[in-house]
Amino acid sequence: xxxxxxxxxxxxxxxxxxxxxxxxxxxxxxxxxxxxxxxxxxxxxxxxxxxxxxxxxxxxxxxxxxxxxxxxxxxxxxxxxxxxxxxxxxxxxxxxxxxxxxxxxxxxxxxxxxxxxxxxxxxxxxxxxxxxxxxxxxxxxxxxxxxxxxxxxxxxxxxxxxxxxxxxxxxxx
Numbered sequence: 001x002x003x004x005x006x007x008x009x010x011x012x013x014x015x016x017x018x019x020x021x022x023x024x025x026x027x028x029x030x031x032x033x034x035x036x037x038x039x040x041x042x043x044x045x046x047x048x049x050x051x052x053x054x055x056x057x058x059x060x061x062x063x064x065x066x067x068x069x070x071x072x073x074x075x076x077x078x079x080x081x082x083x084x085x086x087x088x089x090x091x092x093x094x095x096x097x098x099x100x101x102x103x104x105x106x107x108x109x110x111x112x113x114x115x116x117x118x119x120x121x122x123x124x125x126x127x128x129x130x131x132x133x134x135x136x137x138x139x140x141x142x143x144x145x146x147x148x149x150x151x152x153x154x155x156x157x158x159x160x161x162x163x164x165x166x167x168x169x170x171x172x173x
Contacts, residue, residue, distance in 0.1 A: 042146065042147075042149055044106045044107075044108060044109055044146055045109055045144060045145075045146030045147075045149055045150075045151055046151060047106060048104070048105045048106045048109040048144055048146075048151075049144050049151035049152075049153055049164045050164055051103075051104045051105070051106075052081070052104045052105060052142065052144070052153050053153050053155075053162045053163070053164045054162075055072075055081070055083075055099075055100075055102075055104045056072070056136075056140075056153070056155045056162045057160060057162045058099060058100075059072060059083060059100070059131050060131055060135045060136050060155070060160035060162075061135075061160065062097065062100075062131075063131035063132055063133060063134075063135055063136075064133060064134065064135050064160070067133040068085060068086070068133070069085070069086040069130060069131065069132050069133070070083060070084065070085055070086065070095065070100075070130070070131045071083070071084045071086060071092065071128050071129065071130050071131070072128070072129040072131065073126060073127075073128055074111055074114055074126065074127040074128075074129070074142065075111075075126050076111045076112075076113070076114065076122065076123065076124050076125060076126070076127065077124060077125065079105055079109060079110050079111050080103075080105065081103075081104045081105060083095055083100040083101070086130075105144065108146065109144055109145070109146045110144065110145045110146070111142060111143070111144060112143040112144065112145040112150070112168075113142075113143050114127045114140065114141070114142050114143075115140070115141040115142075115143075115171075116129060116138050116139075116140050116141075117138045117139060118138055135157070135160045136155055136157055136160065137157060138157055139154070139155060139156050139157045140154070140155045141153070141154050141155075141169075141171055142154075142155075143168055150166075150167050150168040151164060151165065151166060151167070152164070152165045152166075152167065152168060152169040152171075153165075154169070154171060
């Protein structure tokens, strides 16, 4: 007995619905797994440089707008940053803005050195950069390192322009 046309067609392959279900399951699994994968060091470094630059811009703008004094604390040994607001009596307070409390530099990224005209090149310890009602008074150059790769964050004193450059850039004062 020979098979009919319908029986041959039923055995030909997957239906569109079956393919859509499989694609949906793969996409769902990728959506769950990919965000949990560790980021490459270069991506974390670039992200840290951009976060630091946006933090410097925001801090500069806040100081100008609010006419308050803020301090950026860069801890080179711990590779952390902290922002404080200086009260009229000179006491350092935690700023009310949540943005100022966020982490600017990701885990595994080093603050290699900081160059401030009044201090010169600092490679260890803590650097405190003041932001007053006129913004940042001195230019600041921060070198971040992740593995063997570097990024340079430069904050200019006039206008508050902050740039991020690939590599270790030595910019003259």
